[in-house]
Amino acid sequence: MAIDKTIAALADPTRRELLHRLASNPCRAGDLARGFAISRPAVCKHTRILGRAGLIRAKKIGRERIYELAPGGRDAVGLLIKKLEEVGAFWDTALGAFKRYLEEKQ
Amino acid sequence: MAIDKTIAALADPTRRELLHRLASNPCRAGDLARGFAISRPAVCKHTRILGRAGLIRAKKIGRERIYELAPGGRDAVGLLIKKLEEVGAFWDTALGAFKRYLEEKQ
DNA sequence: CAAATATGTAACCGATCGGTTACAAAATTC
């Protein structure tokens, strides 16, 4: 699963809220959409993006579709956090970097 | 600084690479662009997005513009990691959730 | 079988993204 897609998927507050709801319970598509200001098809698009990012999955039961957190999602988020911790470390490396830069300039 | 913008800014590999370069040294705009396959104006657009996300800043020296990691960026990334750890916790909550869901259904 | 329900998809819209080339502006250099 491409990490970029996972990050992008988590950049949207609606999608984070969808994950939040699925955390407590798997949910039928309709129930999942209920309570959002946006339309059901709009929510459907968000679930598609979350699915492509490997964060949720759906199983079809009769005419209903039950969404739930994807098993691999935990790993995806974990990997992401690790990646971001690397990014965070940049700021440590950067301590005194501007000073160094000015020194090198002469 | 809106957390959504920070996440979105980090979703792009080119922008992460830009941060990576700025980690070791502040950098003139031109040097920062050097080595990328894309054009200099394209890089300029990325720096604008990173700037809006509070991750980098520039100081003008003569006709040059020196980019560096923004001081507040560390906090922004830290906050982001915290947020993502919350998201990661969803998967713990979700343990056995589908089982619960089926039970409730009857 | 007909009606109702649950859901996804298609077509469209305006905004933004990531890229390009061409240009404008400010500071150096000769």
Added chain:
DNA sequence: GAATTTTGTAACCGATCGGTTACATATTTG
């Protein structure tokens, strides 16, 4: 002062996003 360098911005492009309404499809239900 003219030429060069450094940089950002404007105008454009195709793709994607986040939203809409309208529709197609499959499954229950009466």
